[in-house]
Amino acid sequence: MDETHRIFQETISAYALGALDADESSALKIHLQTCEACRAELAGYQRVGMGLLSALPPQAPGPQVRRALQKRLKGSRPSFQLSFGQALLSGALALMLVLNVISIRQVDSLKKQQAELNRELYSGQTAIAMLAYPDTQSIPFYQEGISGSLLVDRQRNLVAVFAWHLPPVPADKTYQMWLIDSQGDRTSGGFLVPEMNRPFETAVISLSLPLTGFTGFGITLEPFGGSPKPTGPRILLVDL
Amino acid sequence: MDLSEDDLHLIQRVAQNDQQAFLALYDRYAGRVHALTLRILNDPMMAEEATQDTFMKLWSRARLYLVERGSFVVWLLTIARRTALDRLRMEGRRPLLSDSTDPEGIWPVLADSSRNEDEARWRSLYFMLHDMPGEQRRVIELAYYQGLSQSEIAQELGWPLGTVKTRMRAALEHLRREWLKDECAG
Structure with missing residues (x-):
């Protein structure tokens, strides 16, 4: 028998009990990787070790241990651990959810942009059509740096607004248009939303009421979402 | 009753957070675990704490038990031994364990002692x-x-x-x- 092998063989039993000192243990581990006979011998000693675990006569702990465990179980659930596959699936689902949310938001944003472009297109086309119509009245205005024109079609109850150089509006505010009757009452005509990088804004007011009942047009700065009646500072006032 | 199959069923339920299954395993093996922790720690109060800790580890690690690598009771008692010896170390009474006693390390060479469980x-x-x-x-x-x-x-x-x-x-x-x-x- 090889002398080195014999020396290692003598340490196997202690290794099985975890009683070898660290340096001997490391050396034996390396030897075990290449020595089948020693691995077989180790297995036998380890069975003895496992037997020693179970060899002691059972000795029940006090009932308070069981009660304490039940209390600890109620207080702390085991950490929820996912297998790799479950974690991967969960991650994929979470990613899909995030992408869906992003997509929905993008679709909503695109819809809003589309609606705004449609509104602008409608306003522009209507305003051009009104310009070409012989009975349209044009009312120019120039007040406090804001200039432009109102195109008024009293037969169709339409008012087109061309306003240049409106000041930028704060994020929590909006420009609201009003038509003013002879009693001074105001009827909302909708909103003007200045676009970035564009010096003018166009809007068309289409009334269900006869336009002949109104004598003035105004713009005020209102809280975002608008007001039933003017509450903010006046930006523009034009006689019709 | 095939005890190992019954243990397996219980441990699978524990892995799904079934407290009744956990208590059933406790009632079945608390005596063995406590005998071992008491033998190691030689202190009734510390032994009961180590017994509690062992079963809490069972509660949190049940899903890590692999039946093909050894019997359940050997796995549980190996955890108990480790827990009690670590307690000794924390108390400054004994040195660190050799890693050859790590349950993960010895399992692959163990026979399933459930065959000899009597x-x-x-x-x-x-x-x-x-x-x-x-x-x-x-x-x-x-x-x-x-x-x-x-x-x-x-x-x-x-x-x-x-x-x-x-x-x-x-x-x-x-x-x-x-x-x-x-x-x-x-």
């Missing part, structure tokens, strides 16, 4: 240990139930290291030969 087999090993010469039994107990290395045992008992090695080897060889002979015969 009390008589374990009891016979217990009596074999007690029937040994005192100096041999002492080194086994210090190594296995106190987590001491051979050089620490030599220091503890005031024996030459070579004597400790010889007695430990003789003791374990005797246990292996006699106990496994019974297993082969049985």
